[in-house]
Amino acid sequence: MHHDGALPAVTAAVLEGGHAAQVELLDRLRAGDRTAFAELVDAWSPMLLRVARLHVSTHASAEEVVQETWLAVIRQLDRFEGRSSLRTWVFRILENQARTRGVREARTVPWSFGSGADGHEHAGATVDRARFRGPEDRWPGGWTPEGRPTAWEPAPEDAAMAAEVRRELRAALDELPERQRTVVELRDVYGLSSDETCERLGLSPGNQRILLHRGRARLRARLEHVYRGTTGEGARRG
Amino acid sequence: MADLPAPRSADDDVLEIACREFVELVTEHMEGTLPKALENAIAAHLELCDPCVVYLEQMRRTAAALETLPTPTLPAAARDRVLEMFTSLHGGTDPAAPR
Numbered sequence: 649m650h651h652d653g654a655l656p657a658v659t660a661a662v663l664e665g666g667h668a669a670q671v672e673l674l675d676r677l678r679a680g681d682r683t684a685f686a687e688l689v690d691a692w693s694p695m696l697l698r699v700a701r702l703h704v705s706t707h708a709s710a711e712e713v714v715q716e717t718w719l720a721v722i723r724q725l726d727r728f729e730g731r732s733s734l735r736t737w738v739f740r741i742l743e744n745q746a747r748t749r750g751v752r753e754a755r756t757v758p759w760s761f762g763s764g765a766d767g768h769e770h771a772g773a774t775v776d777r778a779r780f781r782g783p784e785d786r787w788p789g790g791w792t793p794e795g796r797p798t799a800w801e802p803a804p805e806d807a808a809m810a811a812e813v814r815r816e817l818r819a820a821l822d823e824l825p826e827r828q829r830t831v832v833e834l835r836d837v838y839g840l841s842s843d844e845t846c847e848r849l850g851l852s853p854g855n856q857r858i859l860l861h862r863g864r865a866r867l868r869a870r871l872e873h874v875y876r877g878t879t880g881e882g883a884r885r886g
Numbered sequence: 887m888a889d890l891p892a893p894r895s896a897d898d899d900v901l902e903i904a905c906r907e908f909v910e911l912v913t914e915h916m917e918g919t920l921p922k923a924l925e926n927a928i929a930a931h932l933e934l935c936d937p938c939v940v941y942l943e944q945m946r947r948t949a950a951a952l953e954t955l956p957t958p959t960l961p962a963a964a965r966d967r968v969l970e971m972f973t974s975l976h977g978g979t980d981p982a983a984p985r
Contacts, residue, residue: 680976686969693965694957707958714960718968722975735964780906789904797938797944804951813951821952837950842917853919861913869949 649747654695657684660689661734670730677725689718692735695838698740699848703746705753713749717742731817739844813871820870828863835860901927908938912945 655658660673676684693714700710700717720741728737758871779795781787791797821829821837834840834848846856902921903911908931914920916930932939960968 674972676978679892680973682969682973685972689965689968690959693960697958697960711964712958715964715968719971722968722972725976773906775906775909777906780904787904788936789906791905793939797940799940800944800947805954808955810951814955817948817951818955821955832952835951837955837957841952857914857917857919859918863908864913864945864948865909867952868944869952872944 650876657687661688661738664733665731670734673734674725674728674730688734688738692738692877694841695834696738699739699742700746700835702848703743703750705750709749709753710746713742713746716745720745727819735767735844739848739886774862775869789840797872800871804871807828812874816870817867824863824866828859828866831856831859832867836864888931899929900951904925905931905935905938905941908932908935909941914946915942915947 654672654676655669657676657878660667660669663670672683683754696717697707697710700713701707702712704710717738721738724741725835728734732740745864779792781792783789800809800810804810822831824832830849831851833846834845835842840848842853842856842860843850846853849856851859903924908928911920911924911928915925918930929985959965
């Protein structure tokens, strides 16, 4: 086997079942390629911990679930038929482990996540209507001069801003309604795809997008507030 | 999407959107889930509207900044235990594998 041309394990592991690169990765893992396995453990453990927390009530329990999941993956690796992506298979094992434990802990599973919307989470505009021109205006629905967003300088990823941006985002995330927070975390913080997020949470694609939209919009507004504060750009407040 | 202002059709029947509508479509635009007609309307809007370009950019940067948040992982002892188990069950190391 030559590894020079091989995809990184984390890349091959999200490919659909039957893909040549997945077959190659499975061969490597079954042959004991510890580097490839460690790559998956290191890349996915944070995400698996977060998903486990949907089912169990403490971080310590989630750690045990994730450890048990990896051990089950190791034990069942030879039996995995490769019909789904490796990642999908690992998620299924995790959820089986987590549910078993969650039942023991009497954690009611994700707040009936899929059922119905709490109306207030879905209602209303995500940007203050006062920032837009009225229906009688020449450009109805356009930004007013005071309402329009202005570019963020320096950028959030700039070293001068990064620490404060992370602090504000963490705080703002924790203040989001739980369903919005969970979707934004799974998608943006932990890197699940929209399909994966829908499946983990039992959400329809449309509801998932609404929750993502409302959550991200609030976080954007929080960062905007930070920038206005730092630049002294004016007292208007969305 | 819930509670969207209905995009209006202009006289020539080409879909036009206002800024107030764009900000509620921005996530679906980023997700690539909008119908073609709305995507066309958004492209036309962004050509002419710098503040909406800024808004879109800020949504992207918000999502990108979220990726940089620190996340807890397995404790080192648990990670070691898992990797030891891997090696003991799946044989020694593959000689071709970079170690």
